[in-house]
Amino acid sequence: MTSTFRDVTCSSADGLNLHARDYASARVGTTLPVLCLPGLTRTTDDFDVIATALSQDAVAPRRVVAIDYRGRGLSDHDPDPAKYSVPVEAGDVQAVATSLGITKAIMIGTSRGGMIAMVLSATQPAMVAGVVLNDVGPALEMTGLIRIKDYIAKDRIPTSWDEAAAGIKALFGRDFPNLADADWMAWAKRGFVARDGHLVKTHDPALAAAFAGIDPANPPPPAWKLFDKMVGKPLMLIHGGRSDLLSAQGVRDMVDRRPDIDLVEVADEGHAPLLADPPTIGRIAAFCARCDGGG
Numbered sequence: 001m002t003s004t005f006r007d008v009t010c011s012s013a014d015g016l017n018l019h020a021r022d023y024a025s026a027r028v029g030t031t032l033p034v035l036c037l038p039g040l041t042r043t044t045d046d047f048d049v050i051a052t053a054l055s056q057d058a059v060a061p062r063r064v065v066a067i068d069y070r071g072r073g074l075s076d077h078d079p080d081p082a083k084y085s086v087p088v089e090a091g092d093v094q095a096v097a098t099s100l101g102i103t104k105a106i107m108i109g110t111s112r113g114g115m116i117a118m119v120l121s122a123t124q125p126a127m128v129a130g131v132v133l134n135d136v137g138p139a140l141e142m143t144g145l146i147r148i149k150d151y152i153a154k155d156r157i158p159t160s161w162d163e164a165a166a167g168i169k170a171l172f173g174r175d176f177p178n179l180a181d182a183d184w185m186a187w188a189k190r191g192f193v194a195r196d197g198h199l200v201k202t203h204d205p206a207l208a209a210a211f212a213g214i215d216p217a218n219p220p221p222p223a224w225k226l227f228d229k230m231v232g233k234p235l236m237l238i239h240g241g242r243s244d245l246l247s248a249q250g251v252r253d254m255v256d257r258r259p260d261i262d263l264v265e266v267a268d269e270g271h272a273p274l275l276a277d278p279p280t281i282g283r284i285a286a287f288c289a290r291c292d293g294g295g
Contacts, residue, residue: 037113144245175270
């Protein structure tokens with residue numbers, strides 16, 4: 001299946017250029033659009049497989065838009081690192097949706113993107129038709145948070161693509177044991193870009209400030225109030241069986257509060273599942289179809 005999208009640029013509320021990929025299918029009828037929301041340092045590239053599959057679905061193709069928040073991918077960096085926050089980034093998502101004429105959509109949020117989806121569900125409920133939380137929830141494990149903090153704090157840049165791929169594999173090989181060398185290289189090319197003969201990160205290094213205050217003595221408060229505000233909305237949870245950010249107990253607590261949650265376990269992937277295997281894509285497509293019918 002060949003990826004087909006157009007790059008679009010929208011303006012944030014405070015005047016930054018925001019990049020998005022619009023996978024608009026000519027066959028879209030009454031299906032709801034999907035907004036894909038990446039993780040903390042991630043970009044639109046992470047959603048290419050799932051976005052292509054949903055937009056070219058043989059039965060129910062739909063428009064899919066993947067968004068680079070400020071400081072990621074092809075979007076402008078923010079001169080004020082304090083604005084790298086979930087509420088501001090939720091505003092970026094809303095700005096892109098408004099610019100593209102999207103008034104109601106299904107949200108697929110990976111990690112931080114899932115937190116943004118929860119914020120939008122609470123603050124813009126009419127905009128959110130359903131939510132897919134990819135390995136994230138109201139209560140997160142400190143082990144995973146510290147690992148993310150250490151990862152984004154590293155300022156060492158690889159000198160070659162081979163070094164970049166090896167570095168990514170060293171960090172995440174335990175979590176994704178089935179990936180081949182070509183997959184690690186593809187991952188590296190989602191995290192770095194060649195510019196003027198050097199590799200540079202596809203996110204603003206100033207994002208590290210967002211995690212600066214997190215440590216075992218200062219954990220982030222649970223976000224159960226946000227989670228509970230999704231009551232009545234179709235909800236799917238994708239959990240990586242090897243995840244160190246969302247624990248099995250965290251999943252059970254979410255299911256206890258939302259017995260209707262559509263739970264997908266990806267046993268052989270960690271944080272966060274890649275949303276690229278046919279079974280997971282099929283479950284997401286079926287969930288979106290249920291959202292089309294009102295849940």
